[in-house]
Amino acid sequence: MTTTAQPPTVGAAHTRVEGRDKVTGAARYASEQPFDQLVHSWLVLSTVARGRVRKVGEEAVRAMPGVLAVLHHGNAPRLTTDYASMLGAPDPTVALFQHDRVPHAGWPVALVVAETPEQAREAAESLVVEYVEEPHDVAFHAGRPDAYVPEDGGAVATKGDLEAELAASSVVVDASYTTPEQHHSAMEPHAATARWEGGRLEVVDSNQGSMWVADELAKLFSLDPSSVRVRSEHIGGAFGSKGVRPHQVAAAMAATVLQRPVRLALTRRQTFAVTGYRSPTAQRVRLGADADGRLRAFGHEALNLTSTLRPFVETSAALGRVLYDARAHHTVHRLVDVDMPTPTWMRAPGEAPGSFAVESALDELAERLGMDPIALRARNEPAVGPLSGLPFSSRNLLGCFEEGARRFGWAERDPRPRMRREGRWLLGTGTAAATYPSGAAPSTASVTAEADGTFTVRISAADVGTGARTALTLIAAEALDVAPERVDVRIGDSDFGPAWVAGGSMGTRSWALAVTSAVGELRGRLALADGEIPPEGITARTDTAGLLAELAKKERHSFGAQFAEVAVDVATGEIRVRRMLGIFAAGRIVNPLTARSQLIGGMTWGISMALHEEAVRDEASGSQLGADFASYHVAANADVPLIEADWLEDPVPDDPVGIKGIGEIGIVGVAAAISNAAWHATGVRHRDLPLRPDRVLRAEAEAVGD
Amino acid sequence: MAQATASPITLTINGEPHTLTVDHRTTLLDVLRERLDLTGTKKGCDQGQCGACTVLVDGRRIVACLQLAVATEGRAVTTIEGLAEGDELHPVQQAFLDLDGFQCGYCTPGQICSALAVLDEHAAGWPSAATDDVRPEAGPPALTPEEIRERMSGNLCRCGAYVPIVQAVAKAAGQAAETTEESAA
Numbered sequence: 058m059t060t061t062a063q064p065p066t067v068g069a070a071h072t073r074v075e076g077r078d079k080v081t082g083a084a085r086y087a088s089e090q091p092f093d094q095l096v097h098s099w100l101v102l103s104t105v106a107r108g109r110v111r112k113v114g115e116e117a118v119r120a121m122p123g124v125l126a127v128l129h130h131g132n133a134p135r136l137t138t139d140y141a142s143m144l145g146a147p148d149p150t151v152a153l154f155q156h157d158r159v160p161h162a163g164w165p166v167a168l169v170v171a172e173t174p175e176q177a178r179e180a181a182e183s184l185v186v187e188y189v190e191e192p193h194d195v196a197f198h199a200g201r202p203d204a205y206v207p208e209d210g211g212a213v214a215t216k217g218d219l220e221a222e223l224a225a226s227s228v229v230v231d232a233s234y235t236t237p238e239q240h241h242s243a244m245e246p247h248a249a250t251a252r253w254e255g256g257r258l259e260v261v262d263s264n265q266g267s268m269w270v271a272d273e274l275a276k277l278f279s280l281d282p283s284s285v286r287v288r289s290e291h292i293g294g295a296f297g298s299k300g301v302r303p304h305q306v307a308a309a310m311a312a313t314v315l316q317r318p319v320r321l322a323l324t325r326r327q328t329f330a331v332t333g334y335r336s337p338t339a340q341r342v343r344l345g346a347d348a349d350g351r352l353r354a355f356g357h358e359a360l361n362l363t364s365t366l367r368p369f370v371e372t373s374a375a376l377g378r379v380l381y382d383a384r385a386h387h388t389v390h391r392l393v394d395v396d397m398p399t400p401t402w403m404r405a406p407g408e409a410p411g412s413f414a415v416e417s418a419l420d421e422l423a424e425r426l427g428m429d430p431i432a433l434r435a436r437n438e439p440a441v442g443p444l445s446g447l448p449f450s451s452r453n454l455l456g457c458f459e460e461g462a463r464r465f466g467w468a469e470r471d472p473r474p475r476m477r478r479e480g481r482w483l484l485g486t487g488t489a490a491a492t493y494p495s496g497a498a499p500s501t502a503s504v505t506a507e508a509d510g511t512f513t514v515r516i517s518a519a520d521v522g523t524g525a526r527t528a529l530t531l532i533a534a535e536a537l538d539v540a541p542e543r544v545d546v547r548i549g550d551s552d553f554g555p556a557w558v559a560g561g562s563m564g565t566r567s568w569a570l571a572v573t574s575a576v577g578e579l580r581g582r583l584a585l586a587d588g589e590i591p592p593e594g595i596t597a598r599t600d601t602a603g604l605l606a607e608l609a610k611k612e613r614h615s616f617g618a619q620f621a622e623v624a625v626d627v628a629t630g631e632i633r634v635r636r637m638l639g640i641f642a643a644g645r646i647v648n649p650l651t652a653r654s655q656l657i658g659g660m661t662w663g664i665s666m667a668l669h670e671e672a673v674r675d676e677a678s679g680s681q682l683g684a685d686f687a688s689y690h691v692a693a694n695a696d697v698p699l700i701e702a703d704w705l706e707d708p709v710p711d712d713p714v715g716i717k718g719i720g721e722i723g724i725v726g727v728a729a730a731i732s733n734a735a736w737h738a739t740g741v742r743h744r745d746l747p748l749r750p751d752r753v754l755r756a757e758a759e760a761v762g763d
Numbered sequence: 764m765a766q767a768t769a770s771p772i773t774l775t776i777n778g779e780p781h782t783l784t785v786d787h788r789t790t791l792l793d794v795l796r797e798r799l800d801l802t803g804t805k806k807g808c809d810q811g812q813c814g815a816c817t818v819l820v821d822g823r824r825i826v827a828c829l830q831l832a833v834a835t836e837g838r839a840v841t842t843i844e845g846l847a848e849g850d851e852l853h854p855v856q857q858a859f860l861d862l863d864g865f866q867c868g869y870c871t872p873g874q875i876c877s878a879l880a881v882l883d884e885h886a887a888g889w890p891s892a893a894t895d896d897v898r899p900e901a902g903p904p905a906l907t908p909e910e911i912r913e914r915m916s917g918n919l920c921r922c923g924a925y926v927p928i929v930q931a932v933a934k935a936a937g938q939a940a941e942t943t944e945e946s947a948a
Contacts, residue, residue, distance in 0.1 A: 079868030082803015082843035089802035291868025522867030661923030
């Protein structure tokens with residue numbers, strides 16, 4: 058290890074270490090590894106929304122060219138499904154072909170395996186599956202009488218008497234908001250190739266945590282954990298959807314039955330059905346304030362749907378427990394069970410839809426009070442966690458607003474709505490706060506000092522496009538005090554040992570701690586070795602469970618302020634975002650180049666959520682209408698203006714890493730900032746996402762009719 | 764007599780001829796990925812809606828998922844693997860790398876192939892939906908960010924890298940313009 062001064066690593070811009078492979082097409086994703094004797098499979102999904110499979114017409118299909126197997130509930134290997142993994146209970150879709158029940162449209166009912174993709178597809182599309190249909194229910198709306206509070210410790214948080222404080226308030230906002238069903242839509246559809254090799258089940262996959270997937274596959278197939286290996290080097294986006302899903306289970310089943318490598322690549326349409334989605338929400342926010350803007354009452358009730366198989370809570374009401382204090386503070390989550398797939402985590406689960414409701418309601422309150430929206434937030438800045446009473450590890454929300462307001466030109470804004478016109482466009486600006494938890498979870502890592510003077514880091518991390526591999530390279534280089542070019546970070550392999558997943562904005566934070574503590578261990582070993590490195594190198598390995606257990610209990614979160622300018626054409630209903638600025642306080646920024654991309658990417662998601670994304674459920678069939686990119690719109694290039702993202706210094710004094718996650722906070726608050734800007738442009742409030750042209754037109758017609 | 768369901772064809776990919784027998788249903792995309800091990804061209808939707816499989820056929824951009832392989836015989840196909848000169852990246856690739864015009868990288872080969880076509884289409888004077896004045900006498904429009912956004916909108920990027928993608932295309936366009944000016948001077 059050299060001690061000569063190195064150029065700065067952490068904090069300096071660094072292009073992605075795998076960037077060259079990605080721009081030349083050399084980076085191989087899950088369905089792109091060649092295998093001898095590879096066969097292809099195709100999933101068959103239920104066309105009914107509730108009932109039983111009566112018959113799978115496999116005989117006719119088995120006779121088709123190239124067909125090798127048809128797996129279904131009548132012949133598939135049995136699985137163990139009543140386990141818990143590092144992320145809790147498994148998603149119900151992994152219980153593949155274990156019974157004849159159909160709990161929702163798009164439930165996997167069979168897998169066809171053939172020699173070529175064309176043969177597999179033709180056979181799968183020819184397979185006749187007969188069902189016994191039962192009446193289904195996919196209707197989601199506020200006020201369903203069967204809504205219930207889930208048995209989850211975090212579902213309810215209260216202090217004070219909400220009704221009394223609302224009654225005593227000078228100004229009250231009581232408003233209802235909805236957000237639609239949304240889908241992750243990573244550009245790479247889920248895919249896995251499974252094979253048995255040397256007595257081990259090997260899976261090449263696209264996932265957010267290879268150790269997570271390996272652990273669940275071992276449990277599902279009742280295998281020794283050491284006999285399952287999952288690799289996932291390059292991942293074409295994930296956003297919460299790439300956990301354990303039917304594709305890995307089906308490929309592993311078929312590889313076991315056929316004893317050949319089996320690939321299953323989901324089609325785009327199938328990803329909509331079997332890889333999870335964000336539940337629609339119906340939210341009610343009640344705010345009561347004194348005339349000076351101080352909140353007396355903060356109430357947030359959030360309803361989402363889940364399947365009949367497993368409760369999943371979209372924690373929309375959680376962010377108010379961090380952002381604002383009030384004498385009475387009530388937040389509650391409720392669920393309603395319907396015959397739909399189980400929802401899952403999607404970028405900023407909870408905070409994304411929750412911030413639309415809360416940050417829109419704050420804007421409405423500011424309007425009624427005649428206060429500036431930023432001043433209103435400053436008035437209600439808590440000193441400690443509003444419900445926990447715990448100190449914040451660091452909190453610089455107001456700094457974000459101040460810097461953002463300065464750069465955005467907020468001071469020149471006329472607070473009155475519908476004051477700016479430019480040709481056919483009405484112009485307005487809006488703002489919103491953002492926050493997201495900064496957690497960390499135990500992880501292991503190893504660092505090897507190689508005999509040639511380089512270093513190899515091994516960690517079962519995942520780079521889903523975040524830049525995590527590059528960030529870990531810089532972190533390791535800084536800890537080792539060497540140039541990044543001398544550090545080789547290997548990720549995406551369950552053989553590297555347990556580590557947290559790329560999720561919850563906890564990945565880079567958790568992995569960085571493991572890498573730096575492994576480097577600390579290595580330094581000790583190298584000192585003992587007195588500079589002599591054997592051919593196999595010297596390796597140090599650590600587990601951060603102990604370190605994290607010592608971390609003081611505090612409110613640990615990232616914060617940010619979002620600003621948007623929109624143009625609204627009230628004759629066509631079109632809304633264009635003209636510019637956006639986000640200022641964040643998100644701990645230590647490891648790589649400014651990729652960090653900015655992450656934050657801008659999140660903000661781009663926010664535009665998409667505000668204006669475009671909406672999955673439509675057909676109540677008659679229980680299916681999604683138009684499960685493709687022609688009907689499920691995500692923001693395209695022409696929808697996205699110049700977005701700027703920047704950050705403040707945000708030291709976290711007692712934190713051993715100092716890094717906070719930045720994968721999710723970028724989306725938080727954006728839809729509210731855009732909706733608030735649309736109000737400022739037109740004078741009309743929008744409380745339902747997305748802000749579709751027809752909604753803008755209807756709102757305008759109602760406003761004119763008043 | 765049963766009709767043939769497969770035929771031998773010769774495809775020219777990145778200047779190299781490849782002779783193989785293909786199922787008539789096989790798309791150019793699947794031949795590239797499953798038969799020729801050219802996996803740089805990505806499958807994002809397989810139905811012409813995302814642009815991830817964009818390649819150049821006789822210099823024009825197409826989505827390879829909607830192109831049957833048997834209909835591609837005799838035409839010159841350029842994929843992402845055919846752009847760099849040895850270790851030297853194509854200027855568009857270099858701009859994407861330097862400006863971080865991607866995150867997960869899955870839409871990237873399609874974006875880069877599209878960007879190449881955008882530069883050619885613009886050089887040929889083609890207008891777009893964002894062009895204010897489309898009269899021939901108005902001349903080619905300036906390649907503004909708005910023009911680039913419009914012309915690159917056939918390629919979805921779910922990570923949300925549009926901002927640096929536009930910057931990368933603008934940078935590559937600037938370099939291309941400089942090179943043209945130099946050679947003209």
